Amino acid sequence: MTTSETSPHRFLPPEGSYAPAILLAWPHADTDWMPILDRVDRCYRDITEALTSLEIPVLIVHPDADEIRRSLPSTVAKSVMPFNFMTNDTWTRDYGQITVKDNDNWIACDFKFNGWGLKFAADRDNLVTSALHNAGIIGGGYEN
Template identity: 30%
Template sequence: MASAATMIEAKSILPPEWAPQAALWCGWPRLAEEWGGDLEGARAEIAAFIRTAAGFVPVKVAVGSSEALASARAMLGETAELVEIPTGDIWLRDTGPIFTSGPEGREAQAFRFNGWGGKYVMPGDDQTAAALAGVEGVPLHAHDFVLEGGAIDVDGEGRLLTTRQCLLNPNRNTGWGEGDAEVALSVAFGVNEIIWLGDGLLNDHTDGHVDNVARFIAPGHVLCQHPTGKEDPNAAILLAIVDRLRTMGLMVSTISSPGRIDLGDGKAAPASHMNFTITNGAVIVPVYDERFGLVALSELRPLFPGRKVIGLPALNILRGGGSFHCMTREIPA
């Protein structure tokens, strides 16, 4: 729970993802070395995502090179607006700004980005936030601490979810304790209750981003996953998250995890059905295994009345380290 954060009065509020959106930004792959030398599989899945999302919201695609621009134009045509800005690769949730609503309209909150704790430093990533805010014509407010957008989730009524594994990791902000984080988050996003989870998924490149394990789907209502199959590598982690959230007095719903997904290296990939994107009229869900994906989609549909729940393949995107939510950033209406 927040303590010091409750005493801070913020000037700007972060809307929940289900609030009306003016546009949805999406990244486009450009660094072949980040994709095992093969961009085509990821580009095909991202193109399918963009075509689907464009049926519900205007989509803007961030392309970081002339080659990326040409490939996106060839695959997308007039489906989306292509915008050439500095990007390392596709992960706009973490490298782009976070758009809040203030007394004078939208504002872009930008944070220091250090390549997920120095593990994946890509040229252009530290310029993406300012460039994207400039395209949107929104004033940029720079904060002097490291934060990635996938590390937090809000319900629009003062609550924020995060994990200690990521936010208190010394590879982000040295010396931070819970109180330091709570004050910083309260000032940036207008929240007054911080809900701390422990660890994220095993082998998660992001050091446990919360958008892979728990998401608000309504005020005070959190969605997370239950284990799928005897070999689910995250069974203990997922059950601990459910228990923790229920002790916080929140409404908790669960859907099936993808189970164990192996990309060929012998390690369990950080695959999650939680890495969906919510937009106007739709929820677009990553699917890695058709059997478990169909189960998760059937469990999700009653939880999003009025929205179409759509599953799309995302195994090739996962090879880059994330999925649909990681590569997108909504612009509040």
């Protein structure tokens, strides 16, 4: 059964269309970025500053996201929502929710990333979307 058969009004908005926030999984010591963590951290700070300067809210996922937020300049931190959670990796396009629209309702679709054919661990990453939903951060509908 195809999605159009179950809901003919459901569609995936194009990349670049409205999003209420940007999801960033911040690098930490238990990711592949460990050898250059200081440089990558600086890059993520620059990305976060650029997004918030455009008034785009940023949702940061990190084992100590509260500390990351506290370390940002106040003008940046006010547009950052921290979510304390352990991840395997930072590439949220591999495991973050895919949000579709069904009539006037937004639905966060959770899926399971296989770590490129089990080449890389993704067990923590695969819990991010459901944890955000269970915490009430991802609103609207939810499909697993």
